[in-house]
Amino acid sequence: MYIQVSEDFKKKSKSAILAIGIFVMVYILLFLFTMLLTVACIGGGILLIITKPMFLTLMLGIGAAGTGVFIFFFIIKFLFKKHINDRSHLTEITRTQEPALFKMIDEIVEEAGTDFPKKVYLSYDVNASVFYDSSFWSMFLPIKKNLTIGAGLINTTTKQELKAILSHEFGHFSQRSMKVGSYVYNVNQIIFNLVNDDQSYRNSVESWANISGYFSIFAAISMFITQKIQWVLTKMYSFVNIRHLALSREMEFHADEVAAHIAGSLSLEESLLRIELASNSYNNVLTFYESRISKNQASKNIYAEQSFVMNFFAQLNEVEIKHNFPNIKLSESGLFNKSKLVIENQWASHPSHEERITRLRALNIIKEANHEPARNLFRDFEQTEEKLTAKLFSRVKYQKEKINLELNTFKAEFEEQYTNDSFDRVFNSYYNNKNPDFTVDKNQIPKKLSFDDLFSKEKVELVYALIALENDKNTIEAIVNKELALKTFDYDGQKYSASEAHKLLPVLNKAIADVKSQIQQNDSDIYNYFSTGEHGRKNEFIQAYQRLAEFDHQYEEKLSVYTDMSNATVFMSTQTPFDQIKHKFSLMIPFEEKLKNEIRAYLEDGTASVDLNEQDIKDMDYYIQNDLIYFNNNQYLESNIQLLINAMNIYPYLLSRKYFRMKKNLLDIMKEWKISPEMEKVN
Incomplete structure (x- = not known):
């Protein structure tokens, strides 16, 4: 299969390559400058030592030579940098384990005209991607890519949709013309490392500076010069990157066209429109369990719960079900976006879904489709889901032995929480x-x-x-x-x-x-x-309305308690002399008293128990009952500082939750007009 790249792709490829060429020229000039500077520093240091050999000149000579060496190393450090992707969250699968999935990948690879991935991994999330470890030498040596498929994606697509998504990923590397995009990506990654990834370099310079006070002077000179070089490189990186991103957007369109030719336009369109709902549903499940860490609750199968949440939201929004999955319409995906402003985001690496779908519809490539769930490609996907879920939750630290919720329990508790937290x-x-x-x-x-x-x-x-x-x-x-x-x-x-x-x-x-x-x-x-009207709930409505109006009027003043505390404690995040620290803590006392009084009111009226877990309530109770010391013997007392920070963070949360409950109470009273025929008659 051969697909002609667009004129826009060719134009943006040339622009990206030209930008890289200009960068290379600037880099060569910087390289020659640093090389001459290094020779001058080393030669000057040796000459100084030879001219007047003594301890002082020895240290100054070594320092001067070191300056040259460090500056030169900065400009060539990317040669030794290798980007290794973190694989700890990935689970490798093989052809023996999942032959049907690998058969699909074989078909895609053959049609796309590319190589089979080096390895195939499952991840937790709702995504698919191709990745590889890269270094400077990746520009010259062939490198095999790895494929990652998210279990949350497999769980929420048909076989045809998954085929379309994977075809898109391989579409990036399918043809010789696309090698330009891959090359530009590699070069761009190297430039990024050169410009931004300098922590190890800084650590080396600081270690050298700590050897001697003499060397610290030259270390400061080295850092000053490299910062100026870095400033030039940063400007050049922006120049290159903006053209790389423009090319990247064209690459997405081209990869979509490859996918459409392999799996059809409609399958990719429908998966694109559903992926946001699928991802939000997955994240909603994660958020649900984050709030239950203190209860030692975990999931047995997070993907079964993702499916439930996705269908729950689809039902709430009256979304059509097609092939047993929510079928999101393009008009529904931007339901609340009423903006008339259109700005091309030159820093975006991907075009919008709307732009991609417009092009897919223009292609209108129809393919015979398999609408079975993608999970059927696996021998036992439920077992795979449970293993991945166990691996995901093994990273969470529980106080006691964790309890895996059954699906029906999750459904009931999620629906109850959603009802309580929404209008x-x-x-x-x-x-x-x-x-x-x-x-x-x-x-x-x-x-x-x-x-x-x-x-x-x-x-x-x-x-x-x-x-x-x-x-x-x-x-x-x-x-x-x-x-x-x-x-x-x-x-x-x-x-x-x-x-x-x-x-x-x-x-x-x-x-x-x-x-x-x-x-x-x-x-x-x-x-x-x-x-208006004579119904009994009229007075209840007016009272709830007035209470909310009063709290709304007080809200900014109450929130200022948090703002004042934040301003009073900002010194803790900066380098502050010891004597000033004690003084600033004394100035904080009146603001802290206000904070404690506000939190005390929540603890005493019982509303805090609705919003906080048991440990947070105990911590807040201890905090307001005691005059804590935060600094002693010239050091911060970390446990007390943590209590202070927690109190500061919890207070605005309690404030917003109280407002929400009062607002919800008012709306629940108003809701009765909708469900009570008698109330409608009154009006």
Whole structure:
């Protein structure tokens, strides 16, 4: 199979190679400079020692020579650098273990016209990738790639979709024309190591400086010169990298085309659209268990739980099920993105899903498809899932023997937690990113409105339109202030130059004011709708509304307790003289008293037990009951410092959780209007 690369690919390949050529020229000049400097330093050091042999000149001569050696080593250190990928999270699988999967890879390799991977690994997550260990010599020597397939991906795709995804990965290395992209990637990685990966070099210079005070002077000179060289290389890296990323985006399109020819356009499109939901579901399961470490709870099979969560969210959002998997539509994937601003992200290594899908649809390559679950490629995927889950959770340190939750227990507890931590769907996400407006006009003449009118799709879209407009305005202001460097951008289908950006600000300000006015009117209608009538819950609504309004008014003042403590303790993260440390801790005392009083209120009213685990409650109780000493005998007392930091971090969390519960309580009261026919009749 041969697929002609696009003109854009050729153009960006030439641009990337030209940039590398310019970098090489600059590097050669720097190399010659450092070589001459090294010769001068070594020669000068030897001459100094010979001219006047004594201890002082000996140390100065060695120091001068050392400066030259270190500067020269900096410019050639990448020759000895090898990038080794961490494999501790990977599990190797072989052809003997999984012959059906390897047969699929054989087919892909043959059709793509590339080599079979050196090794095949399973990872935990929702992804697939090709990787290899690289060094300077990778540019000249052939290197075999390794394939990684995420169990979370296998678990949420059909066989055809998995084939499309793997075909995309091999598409990057399938043809001679793609070797350019691979070469540019290798060179770019080497430049990155040269510019950024200098910790071992710094450690070597510091070790040399610690030998003698004489050497420390020359070490400082070495670091100064190498920092200047690094500054030049950094500028050149940006110049090269921006062209590499432009090429990288074209490589993604080309790899998609390879995948489409092997597995069909639709299979890759549907897997691309589902992968975000699959990944979010996997991460939701991880977050669930992170909150249960203190209870020593673990998963028996995290992938069975991922499937449940994915289908749970699909059902909540009324997503169509196709081939036993959620079938996400392109329109649904950006449901709440109302931005009219389009800026090509020149620092992105991948094009957006929307751009990729547009091209896949243009190709419209249809292939005979196998819609069985990809997990059926494995002899016993459930056993594989359980082994991977056990390996994943073996990294977690539990206080006691861990308890593996059964799937039904997980389902019940996850649904309960989700219900407790989210607002009812009858509000259609109206309040997910906004709070009730406490400045609305009250006691207006009631309108003929219904619950569904107040939280209709049109009203919800107003909220997300406002968010988009405000974000767009911030971006346009950044362009006007030259904080965001670009030449052109599109807004609402029209192209603008950066110098014209200021013309949009009045337009955006007017649009923001109009949408805000409409939202405020709707919020006013909401309040008056629920606060009128003779039903018994009217007073309950008004009281809950007023309590939330009062807490909302106090919120910033309460949050300032955390801000003041953060400012008062910032010295702990900087190098501070001992005498000043004691003084700064004394200045912190009044702020800490306020923090303790606020936490004490949560512990006494019992709400902390809802949000904190047992150990955190014990720690906070101990913290507020004792006057802790944080610094003694010229050293910080780490255990007490940790208690202080935990208290500072827990307080804003408790504050936000209290606000959430009060808001949820108000919305739960309002929800009754939706589910109670009698209440609808009142209005």
